[in-house]
Amino acid sequence: MNKRKIGILGGTFNPPHFGHLIMANEAYYALGLDEVRFMPNAIAPHKESNGIDTEARVEMTRLAIEGQAHFRLEDIEVSGGGVSYTYETMVKLLEREPDCEFYFIIGGDMVESLHTWHRIGELAELVQFVGIGRPGYIAETEYPVMMIDSPEMHLSSTMLRERVVAGKPLTFFVPEQVETYIRKERLYGPEPDAPKSQRTPS
Ligand SMILES: Nc1ncnc2c1ncn2[C@@H]1O[C@H](COP(=O)(O)OP(=O)(O)OP(=O)(O)O)[C@@H](O)[C@H]1O
Numbered sequence: 001m002n003k004r005k006i007g008i009l010g011g012t013f014n015p016p017h018f019g020h021l022i023m024a025n026e027a028y029y030a031l032g033l034d035e036v037r038f039m040p041n042a043i044a045p046h047k048e049s050n051g052i053d054t055e056a057r058v059e060m061t062r063l064a065i066e067g068q069a070h071f072r073l074e075d076i077e078v079s080g081g082g083v084s085y086t087y088e089t090m091v092k093l094l095e096r097e098p099d100c101e102f103y104f105i106i107g108g109d110m111v112e113s114l115h116t117w118h119r120i121g122e123l124a125e126l127v128q129f130v131g132i133g134r135p136g137y138i139a140e141t142e143y144p145v146m147m148i149d150s151p152e153m154h155l156s157s158t159m160l161r162e163r164v165v166a167g168k169p170l171t172f173f174v175p176e177q178v179e180t181y182i183r184k185e186r187l188y189g190p191e192p193d194a195p196k197s198q199r200t201p202s
């Protein structure tokens, strides 16, 4: 029997943005995957937390993929808690779903960092890494990565958090429902200035 082909896009998703959705979709079509799961981590192995709680990141991820039948939320890391080492997660997923083969989707920055990942030699035997180029990274590694030909996107969660701090809109950078949630919960900073057409003359 053919195994189901499952893409996994692991991330901190603080917040999720169109770069994430585009890379997942590019991998889905290029590799003929059955689905792509967006998998928020609990504690990121190599990243400073900036105080946004896990619940908010999970909710934003859920909202970002809402209505896309080929995308799902994978909550295995957030429900387990602790530092989310991909090797440990993939061992659990393969035990739970032995009828699946997993394609772990990463950006060029992560491709370059693979040699620092926990038990990377063993992890590379468990999953097929799929790489998407990212501006500023050459995306080279000694580990097997299938690179996908996709337009590079100059977009990051860091840039979006900075835009909120600077009072700029997130329109066309994140799905509308994600921006609505960020504004409602007042994540990252203040509301943007009102558009010029809505300002009252002083
Ligand atoms: N613009 C992009 N191009 C290619 N890959 C990306 C892009 N944005 C994110 N990724 C990849 O998506 C995955 C999850 O990324 P993450 O949630 O950390 O977002 P990020 O934009 O890199 O966040 P931050 O700016 O906070 O570091 C990682 O593998 C990352 O390399």
Ligand SMILES: O=C(O)c1ccc[n+]([C@@H]2O[C@H](COP(=O)([O-])O)[C@@H](O)[C@H]2O)c1
Binding pocket: 009, 010, 011, 012, 013, 039, 041, 044, 045, 046, 047, 084, 085, 086, 087, 110, 116, 117, 118
């Ligand atoms: O297992 C590791 O050592 C490891 C090191 C760095 C990143 N990862 C995973 O790679 C994914 C993207 O990481 P990040 O930091 O960009 O959110 C996410 O699922 C992380 O848990 C995993």
